[in-house]
Amino acid sequence: MTSTHGTTKTAGPAVGPTPPEQTTATGQDGNGPQIQAVRRRIRELLPPDAVITDHARLRTYECDGLAHYRVTPAVVVLADSVDHVATVVRICAAQRVPFVARGSGTGLSGGALPRADGVLIVTSRMRAIREVLPQDQRAVVEPGVINLDVTKAAAPHGYYYAPDPSSQQICSIGGNVAENSGGAHCLKYGFTANHVTGVEFVAPDGSVVELGGLAPDAPGYDLLGTVVGSEGTLGIATAVTVRLTRKPEGVVTVLAGFPSTDDAGAATSAIIGAGVVPAAIEMMDALAIEAAEAAVHCNYPDGAGAVLVIELDGAAVEVQREFDEVERHCREHGAFEFRVARDDVERALIWKGRKSAFAAVGRISPDYIVQDGVIPRTSLPQVLRAIAELSSSSGVRVANVFHAGDGNLHPLVLFDESKPGQGEAAEEVSGKILDLCIDAGGSITGEHGVGIDKSAYMPRMFSDDDLDTMQMVRCAFDPDNIANPGKIFPTPRLCGEVPGRRKGEHPLAVAEVAEIF
Amino acid sequence: MAVEALIRAGPALTAACDDVSEATGADAVDGVQPGYVGRPGSTAETASLLRAAAEHGLAVVARGAGTKLTWGTPPERVDLVLDLTRMDAVVDHAAGDLVAVAQAGCPIATLQESLASAGQRLAMDETRPGTTLGGGIATNSSGPRRMLNGTFRDLMIGTTVVRADGVIAKSGGRVVKNVAGYDLGKLMTGSFGTLGVVTEAVFRLHPLPAASNVLLAGARDAATLAEMVRAMVHSDVVPTAVEVDWSPAGGGIGVLLEGSAEGVAARTATAGDLLGRAGAAETHVADLPPPSWGRYPEGVLLKVTCALSAVQTVLTEASRLGVTVCGSAGAGVLYGGLPAQRPPDDVRAAVTALRAVCVGTGGSLVVLDAPAAIKSTVDIWGPVSALELMRSVKQQFDPQRRLSPGRFVGGI
Numbered sequence: 001m002t003s004t005h006g007t008t009k010t011a012g013p014a015v016g017p018t019p020p021e022q023t024t025a026t027g028q029d030g031n032g033p034q035i036q037a038v039r040r041r042i043r044e045l046l047p048p049d050a051v052i053t054d055h056a057r058l059r060t061y062e063c064d065g066l067a068h069y070r071v072t073p074a075v076v077v078l079a080d081s082v083d084h085v086a087t088v089v090r091i092c093a094a095q096r097v098p099f100v101a102r103g104s105g106t107g108l109s110g111g112a113l114p115r116a117d118g119v120l121i122v123t124s125r126m127r128a129i130r131e132v133l134p135q136d137q138r139a140v141v142e143p144g145v146i147n148l149d150v151t152k153a154a155a156p157h158g159y160y161y162a163p164d165p166s167s168q169q170i171c172s173i174g175g176n177v178a179e180n181s182g183g184a185h186c187l188k189y190g191f192t193a194n195h196v197t198g199v200e201f202v203a204p205d206g207s208v209v210e211l212g213g214l215a216p217d218a219p220g221y222d223l224l225g226t227v228v229g230s231e232g233t234l235g236i237a238t239a240v241t242v243r244l245t246r247k248p249e250g251v252v253t254v255l256a257g258f259p260s261t262d263d264a265g266a267a268t269s270a271i272i273g274a275g276v277v278p279a280a281i282e283m284m285d286a287l288a289i290e291a292a293e294a295a296v297h298c299n300y301p302d303g304a305g306a307v308l309v310i311e312l313d314g315a316a317v318e319v320q321r322e323f324d325e326v327e328r329h330c331r332e333h334g335a336f337e338f339r340v341a342r343d344d345v346e347r348a349l350i351w352k353g354r355k356s357a358f359a360a361v362g363r364i365s366p367d368y369i370v371q372d373g374v375i376p377r378t379s380l381p382q383v384l385r386a387i388a389e390l391s392s393s394s395g396v397r398v399a400n401v402f403h404a405g406d407g408n409l410h411p412l413v414l415f416d417e418s419k420p421g422q423g424e425a426a427e428e429v430s431g432k433i434l435d436l437c438i439d440a441g442g443s444i445t446g447e448h449g450v451g452i453d454k455s456a457y458m459p460r461m462f463s464d465d466d467l468d469t470m471q472m473v474r475c476a477f478d479p480d481n482i483a484n485p486g487k488i489f490p491t492p493r494l495c496g497e498v499p500g501r502r503k504g505e506h507p508l509a510v511a512e513v514a515e516i517f
Numbered sequence: 518m519a520v521e522a523l524i525r526a527g528p529a530l531t532a533a534c535d536d537v538s539e540a541t542g543a544d545a546v547d548g549v550q551p552g553y554v555g556r557p558g559s560t561a562e563t564a565s566l567l568r569a570a571a572e573h574g575l576a577v578v579a580r581g582a583g584t585k586l587t588w589g590t591p592p593e594r595v596d597l598v599l600d601l602t603r604m605d606a607v608v609d610h611a612a613g614d615l616v617a618v619a620q621a622g623c624p625i626a627t628l629q630e631s632l633a634s635a636g637q638r639l640a641m642d643e644t645r646p647g648t649t650l651g652g653g654i655a656t657n658s659s660g661p662r663r664m665l666n667g668t669f670r671d672l673m674i675g676t677t678v679v680r681a682d683g684v685i686a687k688s689g690g691r692v693v694k695n696v697a698g699y700d701l702g703k704l705m706t707g708s709f710g711t712l713g714v715v716t717e718a719v720f721r722l723h724p725l726p727a728a729s730n731v732l733l734a735g736a737r738d739a740a741t742l743a744e745m746v747r748a749m750v751h752s753d754v755v756p757t758a759v760e761v762d763w764s765p766a767g768g769g770i771g772v773l774l775e776g777s778a779e780g781v782a783a784r785t786a787t788a789g790d791l792l793g794r795a796g797a798a799e800t801h802v803a804d805l806p807p808p809s810w811g812r813y814p815e816g817v818l819l820k821v822t823c824a825l826s827a828v829q830t831v832l833t834e835a836s837r838l839g840v841t842v843c844g845s846a847g848a849g850v851l852y853g854g855l856p857a858q859r860p861p862d863d864v865r866a867a868v869t870a871l872r873a874v875c876v877g878t879g880g881s882l883v884v885l886d887a888p889a890a891i892k893s894t895v896d897i898w899g900p901v902s903a904l905e906l907m908r909s910v911k912q913q914f915d916p917q918r919r920l921s922p923g924r925f926v927g928g929i
Binding site: 133134135136137138158179180182186190191193194201203207209210211213214215216217218219220221222223225226228229230246248249269272273275276277314315316317318321374375376377378403406407408441442443444445446447448449450454458461462463465466467468469470472473474475476477488495 | 611612613614615616636657667668670671678680684685686687688690691692693694695696697698699700701703704706707708712723724725726727747750751752753754755776777779780783784820822823824825826848849850875878879880881883898899901902903904905906907909910912913914925926927
């Protein structure tokens with residue numbers, strides 16, 4: 001299997017021998033009385049072509065971009081509208097049946113992994129770009145709209161949508177909102193949270209609310225900022241108002257080859273230390289370069305121990321000055337090749353190797369784990385050395401591709417599932433890389449999300465009190481724990497009494513009862 | 518709270534923190550008299566005080582420099598003022614990582630001074646002299662630079678908060694890119710102290726620019742001023758800020774350009790041309806903004822937001838209603854001012870009319886500050902979307918309604 005790969009035995013609610021899809025985190029009983037009632041009611045209220053209950057078709061949706069975990073949902077709804085979404089959520093709420101939202105299904109943390117005892121609400125049919133408002137620097141789009149299509153719609157007006165995850169040709173805005181997606185250019189421009197000013201939102205009780213809008217700073221709590229990045233655990237966005245960014249006057253992209261990752265890392269620090277904030281600084285090490293060459297023949301410099309892809313944008317006059325700084329620092333730190341793309345064709349060639357890096361690794365290894373961790377940028381040299389030591393002591397190869405500017409590492413841990421013991425060894429290395437990130441004061445995820453893949457690691461980064469406090473927000477939105485339960489948090493919080501809300505048996509208890517039967 | 522109960526709470530507070538005193542008239546919060554002032558020196562001491570307050574059912578209002586303590590609705594009751602000014606340290610500045618950690622009581626100006634020695638800054642403005650980080654976060658206050666760099670919600674990457682029950686909770690971290698867990702910092706930003714007490718925060722920093730220029734130009738009418746704003750907002754000169762100043766007597770635009778010396782010079786020339794074509798009779802260039810730059814108007818203070826394309830409509834309507842306006846037109850966030858002596862009914866009529874225009878263009882109008890007679894007459898917050906969810910959040914964080922009760926939207 002050359003698709004992205006999870007950590008079979010170390011993920012889910014607890015680090016242990018059981019894969020998450022065999023725990024209560026993804027539900028057990030796809031045929032209990034509650035889900036049967038939900039299925040019946042959905043069939044009554046939604047058009048037949050919007051509802052999937054046929055087992056073979058359901059299996060199409062059994063995983064997201066993290067193909068290693070698979071759970072067949074009890075029902076799939078292909079929603080056409082906010083009414084569809086709200087109707088289905090209300091039906092689920094009445095029976096306390098879990099629902100999971102899914103956009104394009106490109107997520108890499110199993111955030112859209114279905115529940116066996118729940119409904120998967122797919123938003124990919126909701127593809128209308130409702131409004132492009134260049135005078136307001138906004139666009140209003142439905143959640144199934146593809147990220148890159150927002151930029152295409154804004155381009156004739158001289159604008160674009162800044163967050164650009166590598167999957168931007170297929171990932172949806174709804175998924176971006178759920179994951180607070182980043183991308184190569186968030187070093188300068190920030191993440192989805194900084195570029196969404198409003199959502200139309202279906203809360204877990206099925207009510208539809210507006211959070212934010214065209215203008216910033218809506219009165220009241222910043223529920224918008226809370227919802228973005230909550231991985232579908234607080235509800236479902238059914239329309240998204242995004243900020244459009246002025247297309248920069250000047251863009252220069254540079255490819256620099258270095259003898260080693262240490263040299264490339266030192267150049268990165270020097271550039272940022274000089275007060276330059278590039279739009280992107282990406283690094284690939286020798287193994288990642290080898291994979292990219294094998295896959296897309298990107299013609300990166302021969303013999304490079306590391307390459308940097310650096311992009312500068314902004315007012316043309318500033319870009320030129322920053323370019324001079326960048327060239328100087330790269331050469332001073334050992335760059336033996338320094339290529340400059342001055343037009344879109346040359347630029348695309350430089351980015352091709354970087355953007356294809358994950359898939360390219362499939363050329364040099366039958367299986368691999370894509371890791372996503374963050375460290376303070378100044379820790380880069382020692383963490384890379386520690387990863388190299390882990391690799392040589394374990395015999396597990398690790399290719400490094402990362403956003404060097406903000407310390408977001410994407411180590412690719414290579415293995416061959418058909419060789420006994422390799423999968424386990426790779427998982428161990430992958431987990432230890434996260435420990436290195438935490439020890440360096442970083443994070444277990446910079447952009448792929450916690451999902452089901454890393455919920456077991458949350459207690460390594462946050463105390464029980466921290467997690468409990470986060471889950472108070474969860475309880476405020478979703479006291480019955482039906483919105484994408486089992487994701488982010490290793491254990492659900494009992495919400496206690498919520499005035500005006502119906503009380504019921506906790507879903508965890510329901511799940512455990514189901515397990516007993 | 519009954520005097521006896523308040524007296525009973527005294528020893529518990531003193532045991533929790535070594536700097537607790539009886540409140541004086543000067544400690545009143547928007548006219549409401551507290552019983553005690555506690556000055557914790559650490560997050561742990563803040564937690565002890567809040568635990569003691571919880572045990573005795575005390576209502577608590579957190580205070581920094583006190584420059585915005587009269588914002589919002591007056592609290593229903595205050596027993597304890599939590600004065601955070603002793604917690605004024607810049608805890609850490611990791612210059613190589615462009616990250617700083619500071620305590621909530623640290624004045625923004627103090628933090629900037631400390632960061633400047635390494636050629637860096639928190640890309641936020643001081644909107645009232647002496648404003649602390651905690652006060653800025655609690656009120657979500659922002660100034661001109663928000664147009665390019667955002668606000669606290671965008672620049673705060675880690676938050677330590679003490680809950681109403683005294684539990685200490687962290688979210689985020691010390692790295693800019695981080696999507697692990699909910700972002701409690703955004704929830705705390707602008708919550709007016711009703712959900713918890715932020716004691717420490719981590720910020721993403723920016724390099725100090727090598728050079729800056731401010732272009733100033735007068736406008737003969739609101740239409741011309743709005744045209745100048747449009748010319749800047751949709752240009753390639755990448756302004757850090759586009760500010761306006763408009764009253765029935767006239768006004769103008771201020772454009773801040775930051776970058777390298779030669780870059781700023783070239784962009785200033787381009788911006789000047791664009792402003793001229795948009796109708797500016799004459800432009801002046803200064804290397805520093807005027808002292809009034811980014812300061813909120815005195816008197817009745819309104820926060821007025823709208824879609825960018827509606828700036829002209831808002832300026833015209835404000836002018837008709839006798840409201841002076843300044844602020845970040847380039848971000849759609851303006852501040853309105855009215856003389857404090859205006860009769861309350863007059864203010865109410867102006868607020869209602871101007872609010873209708875703002876709401877109609879995707880924005881809002883909030884009366885941030887006003888004399889008591891006016892606050893009791895006007896609708897301070899206006900329509901609030903998703904109020905039930907907000908109440909639900911409050912119920913989770915502060916079920917006994919002891920943190921700044923009544924100061925926020927919908928009586929929260």
